[in-house]
Amino acid sequence: MKFKKPESLYDRNTHYCPGCGHGIVHRIIGEVIDELGIREETIGTAPVGCAVLLYDYFNFDVIECAHGRPPAVATAMKRIHPDKIVFTYQGDGDLAAIGTAEMIHAANRGENFTTIFVNNAIYGMTGGQMAPTTLVGQRTTTTQKGRDLIKQGPPLKVCELLSSLDGVAYLERVAVSTAKDSMKAKKAIKKAFQNQIDGKGYSLVEVLSMCPTDWKLSPAQAVGFVNDEMKKVFKPGVYKDTDVK
């Protein structure tokens, strides 16, 4: 195992809380972009959410977007620079609440960019409110008795939702809660970028990720929450792959 810092990441400490999954996802993206040799061709988008400052860590061009709008911004950037590599990095509030329309329509148009969707089942940046992906029964600052199936509905399953769209090339749900999961996540993310290089169309990788601070759990307990609770509702796996006929 090598521990060299990828060139696509700056040598800096991040602002993420201990046990947060964003740092792991950044690291995987950095490694993938290095391995594909596309750092100088890449344009990333920053979401509104805990990852808004990702341009402080990634060593390539980045545009910071309004909350939920990265798919619209990425659509224009990729259409104008079809030979560049464009990706969105979005949280569950960004992608599955305020930006649902932008996400679905970019996916359905089959825009040839890549989305890394970090699902931590909560609004991290604003201090732990309910997300569209919050589990039934999960306590948040706006569901203090736990998410109520009747009042707030069930969690939104993005991969399942998008799998019905003909425009989508590839959908996979992974996690970064164990080393084994992270290896799988890396494989999926690499494929999602490779698809773009090959012009296959819209690829999205949903990453189940930890938020110990807002879940009010220790980092170790947070890993347990992903493995024991989240994976039950959000089943990891490939939801669509146009390569597999």
Next chain:
Amino acid sequence: MCQAAIEAGCRFFAGYPITPQNEVPEYMSSHLPEAGGIFIQAESELAAINMIFGASAAGVRCMTSSSSPGVSLKQEGISYIAAAELPCVIANMQRGGPGLGNIRASQGDYFQAVKGGGHGDYRIIVLAPSTLPEIYELTMAAFDYADHYRNPVLILGDGILGQMAEPIELKPYKPVVELPEKDYILDGCKGREPRIVKTLLLRPAEALVEFNEYLKVKYARIESELKLCEQYLTEDAELVVAAYGITARIAIDAIDAAREKGLKVGLIRPITLWPFPNEAFKEVVGRAKKFLVVEMSNGQFVDDVKLAIDCSRPVEFLGTGGGWYPTPEKIFEKIEAVYK
């Protein structure tokens, strides 16, 4: 407008259908790709303006158009684009409001266009053409001002202008201001340091204060350099009518009729609504005894006229809200009534 945009090098258009401006995206959908450009029918005005945000950062001349309710949705993006100092052109063919209103011509979005609309301390350049040839010319110039100042430019029209037919003399595009090199474009960092386009300024605590101070200076520079205005028969006018866009054109008929009756009436027609051509008003204020503001709203533009003359003369008002226009006869009647 579309032809002018394409000639001026616009190569990206995103929009969402809304009456009375559907002719714009419809024209763009076929003609822009023929010119090597990209047309996208977006899923909403929110998406459209954010596509413009991306397109501008990607380095191309870009444009979106809509009408009042759609322009309200675009305000989020306009604030971000102004904050990121990206050039773009936005057209608003205003219709009656508030709410869904109607689809007739209106000038009810003056405050939204000129005073803000979106959040934060920002300004956009607002151009108000009154004829189709002027739309043609100002659309070309809009792209130049946007690039020159790295700022959004809004073309504020209305439903009449949006649907009218008039002969236009085509002119080859020539920039009206110097066009700086675009050193902010995101196209991959090959051979250079990575670039960031962002609007969040958290640290240090003074960063956003300093940025706003910088914007203040930039806006003051635009105000000192860019003011367009037309004056008609104001040299000896005792009553000065102030109107913009299509309303000014209607007012001219009434002014001509008043002149025939020997009334000394003139017109000031601001072409830039921001920056507001205060000087033109200050120039005539010594001679004019009174002003009459005519607009297709129940009183928005009139405030800026009062400010321009420091309320030093009576300012009469003729307004029509709800998507209705004042006829030349109505304006003439009002001129006669207030001319004393």
